[in-house]
Amino acid sequence: MKKLSILVSVITILLFCTILSSEGKDIKPFAKDVVEKGWAYFNNGDLETALKRFHQATIIDPEFAPGYFGKAYVYSVQNKLDKAIENYRKTIVLADPPFSPAYSNLGLALLMQGQKDEGHKMLLKALEIDPNNGDAHVNIAQSFCEQNKNKKAWEHIEKAKELRARIAPEIFKEMKDNCPNR
DSSP: OEEEHHHHHHHHHHHHHHHHHHHOOOOOHHHHHHHHHHHHHHHTTTTTHHHHHHHHHHHHHHTTTOOOOOHHHHHHHTTTTHHHHHHHHHHHHHHSOOOOHHHHHHHHHHHTTTTTHHHHHHHHHHHHHTTOOOOHHHHHHHHHHHHHHHHHHHHHHHHHHHHOOOOHHHHOOOOOOOOOOO
């Protein structure tokens, strides 16, 4: 029954998009509205409904990067890293201008999967795009710590603090334990 409900929803959205397109109306604002609803569900802790909304946005407009970013973010929170990485990569391909959080989150997901070199490169790219991305500074600090580049790690932690980025207590403790500030 659940699969039938999802199928009906998808068909309805596709039909709606076809009608709008045939009338010459732009469907991109509709995809944006659906993504905004997805974030509202996400912020209320309803990850499954958020994921459905983000997915709907990518059906409405397969070129809409924020829909893929939303899906990737939910998959990251659910620790479904393969799906998160796939959707972060899609976001990066579609985003114009480049979207630093997609690179940062992709970098972190790759690090978590043990793909250290590519993950580090994605984090560097995130900071190249936006040097004030506090989350990217936190993430790359962890990467430098794993490489035993303690001084660089702590430079990025200090920059993250300066930018008022949220540094989870467990990350800060891990840094202190495994990456002494020299």
